[in-house]
Amino acid sequence: MSLPGAVTLVEVGPRDGLQGQKTVLSVEQRVALISSLAASGLSRIEAGSFVNPERIPAMRDTDQVLARLPATASVRYCALTPNMKGLDAALEAGVKEVAVFTGASETFTQKNIQCSIAQSLERFQPLIEKASQAGVLVRGYLSCTMGCPYEGKVALDQVASLAWELHQMGCYEISLGDTIGVGNPVRVRQLIEKITRQLSVEVLAAHFHDTYGLAMANLYAAMESGITIIDSAVAGLGGCPYAKGASGNVATEDVLFMLNGLGIETGVNMDRLLDVNTLVCSQGDFPNFSRTAKALLTARERF
């Protein structure tokens, strides 16, 4: 097993991190956050979500956020589009990538997006086709790949076949979510081994939550299995929606510290990222879940 020479970090803080927050950032604040993330060298940023603002107020005015972002060839912004109405709004806003979201667990999918897994795929088919015709990339999120808060264990075969199906439907990339952070390095390896019997590892991204402190170990195992695309959120933004006060998305700073130590290229600057950490935590009075940021911001010792 060897590690990759370079990894692409997909920053999900401005969407996955903010969407569940009680504090709703203004359009100006979200634009400042996303612009700073881009300035730190992140080349892919999930900038928002075209969802019902009544249901998720934190994602309101995603179109305005996107419209105010500086146009740059070095960053690709992505927006979550749960349905055709969302896609139309995203196309209108001119994003080059959208994302759809389903789960590997029936109960979770039902509670999260109010339909069965099969229904979610049916719903996505015309959406993916329309996006593709417009030259827009479609990312497929698959949640609960390591376990489900309602069903417990999720079968590897179920995850692998859904990943394959999403790819067949036109998703260029499948982001494997450990939504509740219950994965472990062996499970990660087994899952990737299973999925890559049908799909190239290059189409897979790791979207791991650090709820129980295992995200970094799991990401290391994922990289050993060939994964080169990692989702993370600055400051571990968002926490865990299923356990108040617990950590959720793995922190971008922590992932970057590990990648830097391993000599893996990312193009991301830690000092600038720490500035974003400070910015976003003060913007919404959000807790800082990044161990690296806490240590570096305090000690300012560099290794």
Place this chain on the structure above:
Amino acid sequence: MSLPGAVTLVEVGPRDGLQGQKTVLSVEQRVALISSLAASGLSRIEAGSFVNPERIPAMRDTDQVLARLPATASVRYCALTPNMKGLDAALEAGVKEVAVFTGASETFTQKNIQCSIAQSLERFQPLIEKASQAGVLVRGYLSCTMGCPYEGKVALDQVASLAWELHQMGCYEISLGDTIGVGNPVRVRQLIEKITRQLSVEVLAAHFHDTYGLAMANLYAAMESGITIIDSAVAGLGGCPYAKGASGNVATEDVLFMLNGLGIETGVNMDRLLDVNTLVCSQGDFPNFSRTAKALLTARERF
């Protein structure tokens, strides 16, 4: 690479975790803490330190703590003994294991124990001999094995030769400290590979700090390299002495969650450990650095 079937957790919270705290726990509180840790199934517990109480008030009356602990064949308590006076007190208290402490970095050792590495070894020689004659095990701590807060990088050769020397002197076990948490999985693997050219991996323990969020990934790599002894502290007690507010010792709960997920035996009960977490955090109003404990205590969801 295969993982071990069982791992021994060495609980260092009552010594390494408490020693730097401003809040000094009473003898009764320390006895309650250590007894609860033992009741959770931990078979090795670092119970205190025979140091100058003027310098480290939190370790005052370690003899009284040891005297009040329930005698049990299933738990081995250990006490840190920096010098002959400390050893005599430890022998008087009847412990079956003591520990000595040096570093792999000259500057750190000088600042931490006010002598050179060579001088520390000279000081330990008669101490180790006397302990051995009394039938007491001696553990050797080696700090800064992954990097030094003052010198930065530390050579693998330096660490390997010191580990060998401590073992030659009579230390039955060498605990490899990543004192400031700057290690990464590749460095861990390289270090263990280097040390085990001369020593069996069975004599090595991993004592990793989670300052930058890498301890769990590093422990996973250590286990892949054959390590079966892991030091950890309940609640990640103690934080980082070099970066206020940052995490220090890896949390026992997080390590246990990973080991449980991997099917590795420890004999430790998570529910009881969570009770200890609650106890110790309330005893000294200490922050809870364990991600697993935060998640489980909040959600009470089990996987």
